[in-house]
Amino acid sequence: MTNFNPQSPESRSQPIILHPIGYVERDEGDDELSGDELRARPARIVLDPALTDGLLGLEPGSDIVVLYYFHRSAGYDLQVHPRGDPSRPLRGVFAVRSPRRPNPIAVTTVRVRRVEGNVLEVAGLDALDGSPVLDIKIHAPLFDIPSSTFPQRT
Amino acid sequence: MTNFNPQSPESRSQPIILHPIGYVERDEGDDELSGDELRARPARIVLDPALTDGLLGLEPGSDIVVLYYFHRSAGYDLQVHPRGDPSRPLRGVFAVRSPRRPNPIAVTTVRVRRVEGNVLEVAGLDALDGSPVLDIKIHAPLFDIPSSTFPQRT
Numbered sequence: 001m002t003n004f005n006p007q008s009p010e011s012r013s014q015p016i017i018l019h020p021i022g023y024v025e026r027d028e029g030d031d032e033l034s035g036d037e038l039r040a041r042p043a044r045i046v047l048d049p050a051l052t053d054g055l056l057g058l059e060p061g062s063d064i065v066v067l068y069y070f071h072r073s074a075g076y077d078l079q080v081h082p083r084g085d086p087s088r089p090l091r092g093v094f095a096v097r098s099p100r101r102p103n104p105i106a107v108t109t110v111r112v113r114r115v116e117g118n119v120l121e122v123a124g125l126d127a128l129d130g131s132p133v134l135d136i137k138i139h140a141p142l143f144d145i146p147s148s149t150f151p152q153r154t
Numbered sequence: 155m156t157n158f159n160p161q162s163p164e165s166r167s168q169p170i171i172l173h174p175i176g177y178v179e180r181d182e183g184d185d186e187l188s189g190d191e192l193r194a195r196p197a198r199i200v201l202d203p204a205l206t207d208g209l210l211g212l213e214p215g216s217d218i219v220v221l222y223y224f225h226r227s228a229g230y231d232l233q234v235h236p237r238g239d240p241s242r243p244l245r246g247v248f249a250v251r252s253p254r255r256p257n258p259i260a261v262t263t264v265r266v267r268r269v270e271g272n273v274l275e276v277a278g279l280d281a282l283d284g285s286p287v288l289d290i291k292i293h294a295p296l297f298d299i300p301s302s303t304f305p306q307r308t
Contacts, residue, residue, distance in 0.1 A: 012174060012177035012284055012286050013173070013174050013177070013202075013286065014174075014286075015171050015172065015173055016171070016172045016173075016174065016223055016286065016288070017169050017170070017171055017172075018169065018170045018171075018172065018257045018259075019167070019169055019170075019256070019257065020166060020167050020168075020170065021256050021257065023166035023167070048167075051232065051248075051256065053232040053233055053246060054232045054233070054246040054247040054248045054249075054256075055246045055248055055249070056233055056244060056245055056246035056249060057245035057246050057249030057250075058246065058248060058249050062249070063300040064248070065261055067221075067257075067259060067261065069170050078205065078207040078208045079207055079208070079210055090210060091210055091211035092207060092208040092209045092210035092211050092212065093208040094205075094208045094209055094212060094218070094289075094290040094291065094292070095208075095209070095210060095211030095212050095216070095292045096211075096291075096292060097291055097292065097294055097297060101289060102173070102175050102205065102208075102289070103172045103173065103175065103221075103288045103289050105172075105221060105259075105288065105289055107219055107221065107261055107291065107297065107298070108297050109297065109298055109299065109300050111300060130166055132166050132167070132168075132170065134170070134257045134259065135248075135255060135256070135257050135259055136248040137248065137250075137251055137261065138248070138249045138250060138251065139300055140251055143251060143261065143262050143263065144261070144263055144298060145263065145299070146217040146263050146265060146293055
């Protein structure tokens, strides 16, 4: 239990400091690729070796949610044309997945292909080479699939 | 483009500073509830009023991914018994959804019930009252559903 004081609105808006647990490593030249092309190629998550024991239970075929920092993103607009297409109506930054956002954190579900020591090889990751990784979580329908997060009335 | 230097491993592990975009507000007494009970009751995300325009496009029925900070979580173990049940075999912290993790950030998909100015009422959120909110993203199968993040060969 921390000394959080729910009476103090200030404590809700204090800066939060995170330390990357690892980074994304890609083959040379991958940085020229589109998001779709990045997802189609394997990537490696290189974990801080001190955290390797935290991978117990992840194996080829496991689906994981990867949180990483959009380290090359700078600034944001509150409303954007989705995918930069001016023919599409404006949407709020919280209704799109653009990297340009107040806190530029990516959330992407990927599949583990291989685990070797502190390195996870994954499929489906759109992160650029060198992206700091903030967390890895097993994918769980309870948290990640809309229809199971609350009672359905259909 | 930032001045990130991909040759420098240090830049991959620099601390990352985030500023909450809002906080979770719950009815009094909800803090005594279990995660399942929390999910079953509506909660409110109170956004920084300066960011209200970023909600354009979210409406009742929208599924959103909410990133919030486990502000009452402190410390972590690299391996744990899932849900604290000693009869279940140890798993790595990255293979469970425990709040006690190196970077205690929660990712939960919830459904919007109502939008009023800078306040979103949602269903399915397990956050405690006062939790700092870091990001809101529209739920998108491409990023959030395992089977669509890469070619299937089944």
